[in-house]
Amino acid sequence: MEYTVIQLLWSSASVLFMYYLIDLLSIRKHTGHPLIGNSWKIAPRLKxxxxxxxxxxxxxxxxxxxxxxxxxxxxxxxxxxxxxxxPASLLEELSVLPSNVASPHGALEHDLLGSYTGLNLILESRIHHSIVQRKLTPRLSLLTPALEAELRFALQESFPKLQHDNWAEFQPYQIFGKISARLTALFRTIVILRILPQWVHPLVSVLLPSFWRGRHYLQQGKDVLEPKIRELIQEDHTSTPDSFDPETSNVLYWLTESAKGADRDPDTIAHIEVLLALASVHTTLLRMVNVLYDITASGHDLVEELRDEVQTVFNSEEAWANPGSYDRLYKLDSVLRESQRMSPPTTLGMKRLFKEDFTFSSGLHMSKGTYVCMPIFAIENDPANTSNPEQFDGLRNYRARCSVQVNKRGDASADGKEYLFSSPGKTVLNFGYGKSACPGRFFASLIIKMLFVKLLTEYDFQFLPGRGRPSNLMAHEFLFSWPWEKMVVRRRGKTVPVP
Ligand code: HEM
Structure with missing residues (x-):
């Protein structure tokens, strides 16, 4: 009996040792690219x-x-x-590689542990991308009044009992993220699983409450959406591109209308709708929370400058009726971009999985199966690309935009557009770059500006006494804000009339 136990222990130890050796060899698999952070030469993958x-x-x-x-x-x-x-020098070449050579979705699926989170569907369908690019973005101005009404209602619900001059505690993340809170469960699964070795994922994933919550929310979302989708598929509607109809101007409608072949299935459409919410909610929520922190931390002068801009732009009923007015909030736009520079949702970007061997024009060879990306935070925050990168300077991009316009007066193309929040650049890659850049960035820009027009004109904000700007949390390359962080808010006495 004792002999059997010792034998068992030896066998287990040998198996573990073999696993460790194989793992050690695989760690060094991409020769030619130095390993960073490897002070201990025989460190296991887990460490x-x-x-x-x-x-x-x-x-x-x-x-x-x-x-x-x-x-x-x-x-x-x-x-x-x-x-x-x-390196950033390969950006142009990488961004034009077709997805059968370097796949963004292969990388994303890999990253977000698709089979454990239900995100593997992005590999099979492209519809979520085209819906945002072809249906949502061209209709932004039509949707603006409805979005404003929705926001007004949501804020009334969130800050119900605020009196002028009375400060009240609130949790920005909870309020801004009411709708998104449920979906973040999927993100938690990704973060927890990524700490553990790959071979334990099948076992551990089913033990994680967030895994089951994620599955449950996905299923709940599907249960709610599927009957309506079935109905829409049967009725075979087409939406009107140039007018707003509250019944048909929504993502579910556009998805059903655009889905063809295998995609035209209630389960798939409902799944895509939930995934779209995930792509949009977490990223915009992070920006809303961090912009509020950044503006508050910058102090009174920036707040007043932004309020003055809102007052100047929205100076008449016509201005309020014109959805394009939000595009003229250049100072606020600059704050959004600066905030995203310092606290981006992820510090790595341009993620691609090589589907075949490829050699860049520099001679750099990538073998099939190599996962590549770029250190976008390090690139943007390199002093060669951003002066005083450690300093939050809300109007940095606004000034850069103005100086382009002044220096190139007479050149109609020199409008400084490259400094806008929604414009990716060679050193500003938080929305990606080139043809696969985030299609939802214009929508994100609009709704964040809408929120801050309301917040700046109707409320005052402060951190809790004795507290400064809350820090974010990092896990791998992902950034998170502490969901239960508190601030204080009060209703302003004198406000710009917001409809
Ligand atoms: C501040 C907010 C946002 C940030 C920082 C962000 C960032 C990104 C990034 C980095 C990518 C990958 C680009 C690449 O592969 O090179 C992406 C893709 C995408 N984003 Fe966004 N995004 C934001 C908001 C939104 C919103 C509001 C929507 C929807 C309305 C959206 C929908 C999408 C979609 C559909 C994709 C494509 C995914 C795919 O190709 O599979 N995003 N986003």
Whole structure:
């Protein structure tokens, strides 16, 4: 009996040792790209993954600084496999590679642990991208009045008992994220699973409450949406592109209308609708919370400057009736972009999975199956690209935009558009770059501005006594705001008449 136990222990130890050796070999699989953060040469993947989880931003900065003067690439280790970080000089070439060579969705599915979170559907369908690009964005001005009404209602519900001059505690994340709170359960599953080795995912995922909550919300979403989708499929409607109809101007309607072939199925359409909410809600919520923190931390002068801008732009009933007025809030737009520079949803971007071998024009070779990305936070916050990067300067982009207009007066194309929140640039990659850049960025820009027009004109905000700007939390490359952080708010006495 004792002999059997010892034998069992030896066998288990041998299996673990073999696993460790194989793992160690696989860690060094992309020769030619230096491993960053690997002070201990025989560190197991679990430790290297944990280092990245805990200290990712610093490791990426370190790799970026070292790589700039060497081959330009470096490598980090995750449980899901190694990632190769490419230099910014390859941006143009990478961004035009077709998805059968370097797939953004292959990388995203890999990243978000698709099979455990239900996000693998993005690989099978492209409809979520085209809906936002072709149906939502062209209709933004038609949708603006309805969005304003929705926002007014939501704010009334959230801050119901505020009196002028009475400060009240509130939780920005909870209020801004009422609708999104349920879906963040999917994100929690991703973060927890990514700490653990890949082979334990099938077991651990089913033990995570967030996994079941995510599944439950996905199922709940589907249960609510499916009967309506079935009805829409049967009725075979077409929406009117140039007028707003509260019944038909919505994503569900557009999805049903556009879905063809295998996509034209209630389960698939409902799944896509829920995933779209996930793509949009978490990212916009993070921006709303962080812009409020950044504006409050900047102090009275910035707040007043933004209020003056709102007053100047929305100076008449016609201005309020014109959805394009939000596009003229250049100072607020600048704050949004600056806030996203300092606290982006992720510090890595331009993620691609190579589907076949490929050699860049520089001679850099990528073998099939290589996961690549760019250190977008490190690139944007390099002093060579942004002066005083550690300082939040809300009007930085506004001034840059104005100076382009002044210096290139007479050149109609020099409108400084490249400094707008929704404009990706070679060193500003938070929305991606090129043809696969986020199609929802114009919508995000509009709704965040709408919210801040209301907040700035109708409310005053402060941090709790003795507290400064709340810090964000980082896990791997992802940024999170503490959901229960509190601030104080009061209703303003004198307000711009907001409809
Ligand atoms: C501040 C808010 C947002 C940020 C920072 C953001 C960021 C991103 C990024 C980095 C990508 C990947 C681009 C690439 O592969 O190069 C992306 C894709 C996408 N985003 Fe956004 N996004 C935001 C808001 C939204 C909103 C509001 C919507 C929907 C209305 C949306 C819908 C999408 C869709 C459909 C994709 C494409 C996914 C795919 O191709 O599979 N996003 N976004």
């Amino acid at each position: 290297l993954n944990f280092d990245f989880f805990w200290d990712g931003t610093r490791l990426l900065q370190e790799g970026y600084q070292k790589a700039r003067y060497k081959s330009g690439t470096f490598q980090l280790v995750r449980n899901q496999g190694n990632i190769v970080i490419l």
